[in-house]
Amino acid sequence: MTDTAETIDRFNAAFRQRDKDALATLVHDDCVMVAAQPAPDGASFVGKDACVAFWGELMDDESTTFEVQHVFSAGDWAAVRWRYRFGPTDAESVLGVNVTRVSDGRVIEQLGYTKTPGGLPLPD
Numbered sequence: 001m002t003d004t005a006e007t008i009d010r011f012n013a014a015f016r017q018r019d020k021d022a023l024a025t026l027v028h029d030d031c032v033m034v035a036a037q038p039a040p041d042g043a044s045f046v047g048k049d050a051c052v053a054f055w056g057e058l059m060d061d062e063s064t065t066f067e068v069q070h071v072f073s074a075g076d077w078a079a080v081r082w083r084y085r086f087g088p089t090d091a092e093s094v095l096g097v098n099v100t101r102v103s104d105g106r107v108i109e110q111l112g113y114t115k116t117p118g119g120l121p122l123p124d
Contacts, residue, residue, distance in 0.1 A: 002105030003073075004073040004074075004075065004076055004077065004078050004102040005071070005073040005078065006105075007026060007102045007105050007106065007107065008071055008073060008078045008080060008100060008102070009071070010022070010026055011023065011026045011100075011107055012066075012068050012071070012080065014026065015055065015058075015059060015066055016065075016066050016067075016068070018059040018060075018062075020052065020055075020056050020059060023052060023055060023056075023059075024048070024052045025106075026105075026106055026107055027048045027051055027052055027106055027107050028048065028103055028104070028106040028107060028108040029047070029048045030047070030048075030108060031045075031046075031047065031048050031051045031106075031107055031108050031109065031110070032044065032045070032046050032051075032108070032109050032110075033045045033050075033051040033054060033055075033109070033110045033111075033112075034110070034111045034112065035054065035112050036096055036112035036113055036114040036116075037114070037116075039116070042111075042112060051107075051110075058084075061086075063086065064084060064085060064086045065084075065085045066082060066083075066084055066085075067082060067083045067084075067085065068080060068081075068082050069081045069082055069083060076101050076102050076103065077099065077100070077101055077102075078099075078100045078101075078102065079097055079098070079099050079100075080097065080098045080100065081095070081096070081097050082095075082096055082097070082098065083095050083096075084096065084114075094114045094115060094116070095114065095115045096112060096113055096114035096115065097112075097113045097114075098110050098111065098112050098113075099111045099113070
């Protein structure tokens, strides 16, 4: 059986290589994915076809890149810190984290979180 870390590595590689077929083999039929946007809760996608279609749209945009910065996995869960670039500078990118659950070597749940401009009052 494929462990969580290996599944996440293969998923991230397929995403970076824009290989939708490889990505689809790593997605569970019962996958639930919650995107980082729109606030406050993100859009939900249920089922393999819906999740792969969402990720496929991101992969289709060749003006963007996905950079994995750190992966942590334990048991069925993994956290992936990433940067998604839509321009050449950090100002034209977003930093985020996906919290992902793997079942039987396939992604069954993924929750996306990003750093976004906001108006929350934070302590100095």
